[in-house]
Amino acid sequence: MPHLISTGPQHLAAAADRLGFGIPGFAHPLVAPAEWAELTRPQTPLHWTVLNVANGPGSRPDPHCLAAAGRLRNGGGRVLGSIDMAHGTRSFGELVSDAHRYLDWYKADGFYMDRCPTERTALPEVRRITTTLRALRDGAHLVLGHGSHPYQGYIEAADQLVTFAGPWSAYRWSQAAEWTGDHPAERFCHFVHSVPRGHLDEALRIARWQGASTIYFTDRTDRGGQVDPWEAMPGYWDEIVSRIGPGVSE
Template sequence: MPHLTSTATGTAHTDVRLGFGIPGFAHPLVAPAEWSQLTRPGAPLHWVVLNVSRGPGDRPDPHCLEAAGRLRNAGVRVLGHLDVMYGARGFGELVSDAHRYLDWYQVDGFSLDRCPTERAALPEVRRTVTTLRALCDDAHIVLGHGTHPYPGYAESADQLVTFSGPWSDYRWSQVAEWTADYPPERFCHFVHGMPRGHLDEALRIARWQGASTIYFTDRVEGGGADDPWESMPGYWDEIVSRIGTGVSE
């Protein structure tokens, strides 16, 4: 396990400029307002994950094609969603999905969801990332660990998701000491179930822990197939105005 230090110690990254990474809204037919909001000017978007049907689907989807095209025309990076299943999915399956994302949606890179964290799995993840970079020029690669992985993963990807979970955990979370060796642009935090009243506190935590890409939502994780990332937070306009002005705590 990486060595951890509490948020109350270490060096504070108070000058971190934050922006959004969108983990993946529901299908544009289900969440049209969410997708249209993303192309409004003023939102500091780092990238948006396109998850058609737990991956690229079996055939090009016209609604996803339109949504991805609007984002690219607005200068926003679109990433294809690849579910690594903590190492259970085969290399060939992942590469096949990547090819479909590139052929159909002209994505700018990939988000590897449920990425392993342990040292033993690193060579296979590195092999996958190397192949993805060969397929897509200037590919942006995000490894969706959801927690701090073995430090070597930071050398393979453009960004790591080092926190993904509920606000009840995030507000007491710790940051691995090795992350201080990298700039904030390398790390992402995704927090669900976060009440509007704690927005300032959450922004301070992200800056302090050195994560420049965030997504905070008041949506909660429910039973069954409920996904807190599939819809926009009720305070979207408020958080856009806070981050868009570049105010630092």
């Protein structure tokens, strides 16, 4: 059994009621048109979608990405621009430049900070960039894509933290950091690939018990790190939508 943090009944009920998708970033709309179109289906429990044009915003506006983002936003969806933090190795100027392009070209609703550092020493610089991003766009939704549990101070730097991103083989035995139990489930995201259809219910239970309300589960694999498992829709998309759609809870 995976480790379960100490969570009260009200916390668990809230997590179940608000469970929905965070899309880490489908392939380009020309390559994955069905995936992008599916996100606009009414009643899809979608919290936000990451727009990653070319490992960031790209060097010029892409009309296909602009159209896809526009359709999502017109349907009430939230689109986040993907900014690569490169584990803290990119300069402040580079990060702000990426943000400006996402805002100018795609009217981003916020930002997904991919490969965000996790250590305490990097927190001041991450705070600096998130503070700047909030100044650039009122109401910007900020997600720190750590992929594992960071130093707990990061919870104050953004709206959400991705505290797990990886394979099912690791997720099913994962442990939630104790400090996460002091915060509501809507502050945390879990992305899990290689989840067999037969273990979907178990994966959903782990997310609820560990207190993460934004999820993305897929049966796609990374083939030993050779492919991006998030670029295509899971084979059981309709099934998982029906399990966590509006009005569905445990």
